[in-house]
Amino acid sequence: MxxxxxxxxxxxxxxxxxxxxxxxxxxxxxxxxxxxxxxxxxxxxxxxxxxxxxxxxxxxxxxPSTSRSDEVLWTHIRYTGKSIKGVDINLTAEVGSIQIRNGSIMITRDGLYLVSLKGSIHFSDLHMLTLTLWKTDKTTSSVLWEQIVQDRDNAVNLTTVLYLFEQDNITLRTSSNATIEDLSFSLALLSPFVCSL
Structure with a gap:
């Protein structure tokens, strides 16, 4: 090309x-x-x-864990009756796994407990009284909770969480003679304290 x-x-x-x-x-x-x-x-x-x-x-x-459900400690108490000034109310368990001995709830494990207390108190000699939840161990006795109940509002209502120790005994008493109606008292272990060495 x-x-x-x-x-x-x-x-x-x-x-x-x-x-x-x-x-x-x-x-x-x-x-x-x-x-x-x-x-x-x-x-x-x-x-x-x-x-x-x-x-x-x-x-x-x-x-559901079977071993954990076996460990749950709880009690439910219903009480209707008379209380005597300064004397522990004679509580007896309706249902539950926590033992009650001589009217005292026996704590067998350290931990956080859910406490529920509801009911009404009637009294005639005074215008008010004090309802007290006591904790007693081997050597001392101390107040866990108190409520002043007046005759115009006789309702008792407590829902709280308390840390309780093994060997504590929980009791309930009034500061004067009264009639207690439909008292519902529940105690349940929420979380046990586990000591690891």
């Missing part, structure tokens, strides 16, 4: 030298893609494992 310069065929070495950087770049890009894919798969596997652990723990915590 006239008028066109002859195109010399490229030298094979020149083409190979141009192809090598392109191939190296392509191989490098492929290794990066493989590395990214492996990182993504590893992260997905870790998330799936974490989710499986959380589901296992959730299901395990929802199942």
């Amino acid at each position: 006239e008028g066109q310069p002859d195109i010399e065929p490229r030298n094979q070495d020149q083409m190979d030298s141009e192809r090598e950087p392109a191939e190296d770049e392509w191989k490098s890009w492929q290794r990066g893609q493989v590395r990214n894919t492996l990182h993504l798969m590893s992260a997905a596997a870790q998330w799936i494992l974490l989710l499986a652990c959380l589901i296992y723990l959730g299901i395990d915590s929802l199942q």
Whole structure:
């Protein structure tokens, strides 16, 4: 062909030298893609494992534990009767696993206890009296809770959490003679104190 310069065929070495950087770049890009894919798969596997652990723990915590239910200490007392000034009310358990001896609730384990006390008190000789929840241990006696009850509002209502110790005895008494109606007294161990040596 006239008028066109002859195109010399490229030298094979020149083409190979141009192809090598392109191939190296392509191989490098492929290794990066493989590395990214492996990182993504590893992260997905870790998330799936974490989710499986959380589901296992959730299901395990929802199942009732037989050993824990055996350890729950509680009592429920209903009382209607007379109280004598300064004398402990003779409580007897209606249901529950906490023992009551001589009108005293016997605490056998250290821990936080939920206490609920409801009822009404009627009296005639004074305009008010004091209802007291006592704690007695081997050497001392102390007040856990007190409420002044007046004749116009004779309702008693207590809901609280108390820390009680093993060997404590819990009693209830009034500061004057009274008639107690529908007294409901509940005590339940919320969380025992565990001493680890």
